[in-house]
Amino acid sequence: MPAIFALLDCNNFYVSCERVFNPRLAGQPVVVLSNNDGCVIARSNEAKALGIRMGEPYFKCRPLIDRHRVLVFSSNYALYGDMSQRVMETLHRLEPLVEVYSIDEAFLRLPLACAATLRRTGADIRHTIRRHTGIPVSIGFGPTKTLAKIANRLAKKDPAHDGVCVIRPGDDLEAVLRGIAVGEIWGIGGRSAQKLTGQGIRTAHDLSRADERWLKKNLSITGVRTMLELRGVACLPLADTPPPRHSIACSRTFGAPVRDLAEMREAAVTYVARAAEKLREQSLQAGCLTIHLNTNRFQPDQPQYANSRTVTLPCPTAATAILIAKTTAAIDALFRPGYAYQKVGVILTDLTPAHIRQGHLFHARPDADNLLHALDRINRRWGQDTLQYAGAGLLKPWHHKRNMKSPSYTTSWLELPVALAGHGADRPPEADTNPA
DNA sequence: TCTGGGGTCCTAGGACCC
DNA sequence: TCTGGGGTCCTAGGACCC
Numbered sequence: 486m487p488a489i490f491a492l493l494d495c496n497n498f499y500v501s502c503e504r505v506f507n508p509r510l511a512g513q514p515v516v517v518l519s520n521n522d523g524c525v526i527a528r529s530n531e532a533k534a535l536g537i538r539m540g541e542p543y544f545k546c547r548p549l550i551d552r553h554r555v556l557v558f559s560s561n562y563a564l565y566g567d568m569s570q571r572v573m574e575t576l577h578r579l580e581p582l583v584e585v586y587s588i589d590e591a592f593l594r595l596p597l598a599c600a601a602t603l604r605r606t607g608a609d610i611r612h613t614i615r616r617h618t619g620i621p622v623s624i625g626f627g628p629t630k631t632l633a634k635i636a637n638r639l640a641k642k643d644p645a646h647d648g649v650c651v652i653r654p655g656d657d658l659e660a661v662l663r664g665i666a667v668g669e670i671w672g673i674g675g676r677s678a679q680k681l682t683g684q685g686i687r688t689a690h691d692l693s694r695a696d697e698r699w700l701k702k703n704l705s706i707t708g709v710r711t712m713l714e715l716r717g718v719a720c721l722p723l724a725d726t727p728p729p730r731h732s733i734a735c736s737r738t739f740g741a742p743v744r745d746l747a748e749m750r751e752a753a754v755t756y757v758a759r760a761a762e763k764l765r766e767q768s769l770q771a772g773c774l775t776i777h778l779n780t781n782r783f784q785p786d787q788p789q790y791a792n793s794r795t796v797t798l799p800c801p802t803a804a805t806a807i808l809i810a811k812t813t814a815a816i817d818a819l820f821r822p823g824y825a826y827q828k829v830g831v832i833l834t835d836l837t838p839a840h841i842r843q844g845h846l847f848h849a850r851p852d853a854d855n856l857l858h859a860l861d862r863i864n865r866r867w868g869q870d871t872l873q874y875a876g877a878g879l880l881k882p883w884h885h886k887r888n889m890k891s892p893s894y895t896t897s898w899l900e901l902p903v904a905l906a907g908h909g910a911d912r913p914p915e916a917d918t919n920p921a
Numbered sequence: 922t923c924t925g926g927g928g929t930c931c932t933a934g935g936a937c938c939c
Numbered sequence: 940t941c942t943g944g945g946g947t948c949c950t951a952g953g954a955c956c957c
Contacts, residue, residue: 519925526925526957544923560925587957674955705931707955734927783924830926886923929956938947 487597489626489653490723492633493610495572496621496641498589499527502568503558505619506894506902514555518543521738521885522559559890567895571618579610584724592630594723600651607649621648628654630721631714634671635661635689654717662690662715672711677704689715729836730767735760736830739883742781743826749778750816751878757812757831758874761805764833765861770801772835774808776815781827790824801837804857808833809876868897 495501499517504510514531518524525541535553537546543557550557569588577583582594595606607624614622625636632652639661640650652658668678670689680703681687686695693715700708710720735756743749753776764771779791794815802808812831863872870877892900 521923521925523923523925540925542924547923590957672955676954705954707931728929730928732928736926738925781924828925832927885925927957929954931954932952934950936947936949939945 487654488594489597489603489628490630490633490719491593491595491603491607491624491626492586492630492637493576493591493593493614493622493624494637494641495569495589496623497527497529498569498620499558499560499565500529500532501620502561502565503891504529505568506564507891510556514553515558516550516555517558517560518889519560520887521740522888523738526560557889559887561890561893563893563896564891568618568620572614572620572622575614575617576610579613582723582725585727592633592723594725595626597654600653603651603653604649607651608647611648623648625650625652627652628717629714629719630723631671631711632658632717635665638665638669658717659690662693663688665689667692670711670715672707677708680704730769731836732832732834733760733763733767733769733771733836734830734832735763736777736828737885738828739826740886741883743829743883744822744824746817746820746822748878748883749820749826749829750813750876751881752883753778753812753816753829753831754809754874754876755878755881756829757808758805758877760831760833761803761808762861762864764803764836765839765857768839769836770803770839771798771808771833772801772837773797773833774811774815775832775834776812776819776829777832778816778819778826778829780824788824790821792819794819797835801835801841803839804853805860805874806853809874813876 500510500515503515503517510529512531513529514535515529516525516532516537517527519526522543524543525537525539525546528537528539532555535549535555537549537555549555565588572589573583573585573591576591576593580593580595584592586592595603598606603626607626610624611622614620623637623640625633625638625640626649627633627636636650636652640646640648643650652661665688666678667673667681667686667688668675670692673681673692681692681695684695684699686692692712695712697709697712700712704711713720737752737756739752743752757774773795775793775795777791777793780787780789782789796811796815798807798811816829860872864870892902894900894902
């Protein structure tokens with residue numbers, strides 16, 4: 486049966502999550518910052534209209550933000566992750582073929598139908614998700630994933646579409662594709678856009694007619710795929726079962742530069758313990774561990790140092806204690822005194838399913854599964870880091886900044902939203918967690 | 922003063938094998 | 940003077956995504 490793709494995308498997702506639980510944010514310019522309150526990573530339409538750019542460092546747009554009284558939030562991934570799950574669950578109930586593509590996006594595959602039917606389907610999905618989760622979404626239909634992405638962009642850009650835009654096979658797309666710069670196409674990043682415009686290929690329409698041999702040579706097979714997808718030839722299938730993970734990482738920029746080996750160890754232990762938790766959540770074990778650290782590259786006048794070390798484990802494991810021991814040894818080898826470090830991180834690779842247990846001729850396996858299960862159960866029930874390894878430290882002076890975080894409304898019993906009824910209840914106490 | 926984090930895929934080139 | 944050919948695997952680096 487002929488089919489069509491759709492891309493569903495949550496509008497200004499992190500801002501929308503904040504708005505669900507804080508109605509006073511409606512109609513206001515709002516931004517959400519990356520970890521460590523570093524960069525702007527989500528903006529409401531009002532904030533976009535003020536000219537605040539995606540990825541802009543907070544300190545650089547601070548004057549603009551203060552002048553227009555933009556409301557600012559630190560990122561609250563517990564909230565966004567939970568809201569994402571609710572959106573995706575709702576979607577799964579409505580449609581059988583769903584690929585969860587990112588925290589705020591999903592591809593669908595549906596039977597091909599006339600434009601009016603597809604528009605109605607899209608409107609129904611939008612309406613249901615809004616009603617069940619409070620999150621506004623936009624939907625684009627297209628014969629390929631790349632064209633569905635473009636339709637989605639049109640759905641957002643032009644209010645006349647009312648959040649749903651349909652491109653069907655055989656539609657004349659020349660006018661549409663001429664209106665899209667190559668850099669706006671899914672899969673064409675800054676480097677490729679530069680190469681393409683250098684060749685006079687400026688719009689999606691130009692790219693759809695570009696020379697295949699030149700593309701293969703200069704943009705590799707992925708560039709050729711994008712060109713074909715723009716022509717309506719589907720090269721990218723729907724991945725409705727998630728492929729196995731290849732790596733799990735955890736790293737953070739420090740709240741203030743770290744110069745001390747003991748603090749560096751604490752931070753690395755904290756992150757490897759978190760990575761090991763993620764490993765166990767997904768019933769995986771790691772065969773390989775990489776530790777990396779670096780100074781602040783934005784301060785070239787300061788002495789610079791960056792290094793990493795990769796350790797192959799004798800047996801694949803998800804045991805935090807084993808990973809901690811390898812991590813501290815690696816940190817001790819990597820650490821050079823006299824530098825102001827900005828960041829440390831760990832990456833777990835060579836991931837295999839935890840139930841496959843390869844023995845080792847010379848090493849007994851010291852993994853303590855029961856202990857780990859108990860640890861995870863307690864932390865799930867009572868909150869992250871209720872129990873932690875001593876090496877992770879208690880005061881954590883290096884901890885990243887998160888000064889403007891909203892409550893974890895949906896994932897912490899202590900932070901449930903409070904509803905008050907009766908006189909004088911229109912301003913709940915402490916509802917305003919935002920100093921901006 | 923202050924610049925995120927976590928992923929994936931592709932390619933070229935070297936090592937190695939027969 | 941003359942010095943093969945074809946294949947696989949691994950890795951580092953580049954590019955891209957949200």
